[in-house]
Amino acid sequence: MRLIIVFAFALTLGAGITAGFLVSKFPHPNGTTTTLTQKSWLENELDLTPPQSEQIKVIWQGVEEKTSQSTNDAIRAREKRDADIQQLISPERLEQYRQINQAYDAAVAKLKSERDEQFNRAVKQTRELLNPKQQEKYNIILKQRLESGGPSHQDSADKSHGNEAMDQPSPS
Numbered sequence: 001m002r003l004i005i006v007f008a009f010a011l012t013l014g015a016g017i018t019a020g021f022l023v024s025k026f027p028h029p030n031g032t033t034t035t036l037t038q039k040s041w042l043e044n045e046l047d048l049t050p051p052q053s054e055q056i057k058v059i060w061q062g063v064e065e066k067t068s069q070s071t072n073d074a075i076r077a078r079e080k081r082d083a084d085i086q087q088l089i090s091p092e093r094l095e096q097y098r099q100i101n102q103a104y105d106a107a108v109a110k111l112k113s114e115r116d117e118q119f120n121r122a123v124k125q126t127r128e129l130l131n132p133k134q135q136e137k138y139n140i141i142l143k144q145r146l147e148s149g150g151p152s153h154q155d156s157a158d159k160s161h162g163n164e165a166m167d168q169p170s171p172s
Contacts, residue, residue: 045141046134056126063122070111077107 043053081104088097123142127135 042141046130046137048130048134052129052134055129059122059125063118066118067115070115074108074111077104077111080104 039048039053042048042056046052048056081100084100085097088094088100127138130138
């Protein structure tokens with residue numbers, strides 16, 4: 001159960017970072033938040049025009065929706081895997097356990113890949129809307145955000161299932 005919570009937390013954290021890049025209520029680095037009538041911190045940082053701002057919001061809304069769905073799908077995949085494992089406790093069924101675990105790993109890797117692809121498309125589309133000065137600032141912002149735990153930092157959590165003991169053959 002603890003592993004499910006840790007996994008869900010890690011996915012949620014990645015989803016929040018990914019989706020939060022351009023959401024207008026994202027906290028400004030100085031700790032303030034915007035309201036519906038104020039510009040977001042990114043709009044201010046990049047000096048976006050109103051049409052750029054609206055287009056970027058549309059781009060990133062899709063990322064937010066996919067990230068949320070991906071998180072839910074990953075949780076369901078993990079719950080199914082855990083339920084399946086409960087049926088395979090005996091050492092004789094260790095190979096079946098490994099196959100279930102491999103299918104789970106493949107499903108999570110696919111979800112991560114889809115999430116990352118959408119994120120990268122949104123970054124590219126955002127850059128295309130920006131002038132050179134805005135692009136320079138945007139690149140700095142992206143670098144800072146990704147270094148602090150962006151969408152690709154989920155790898156270690158995805159690989160650690162907490163079932164290492166079951167991966168080892170039982171002594172006969």
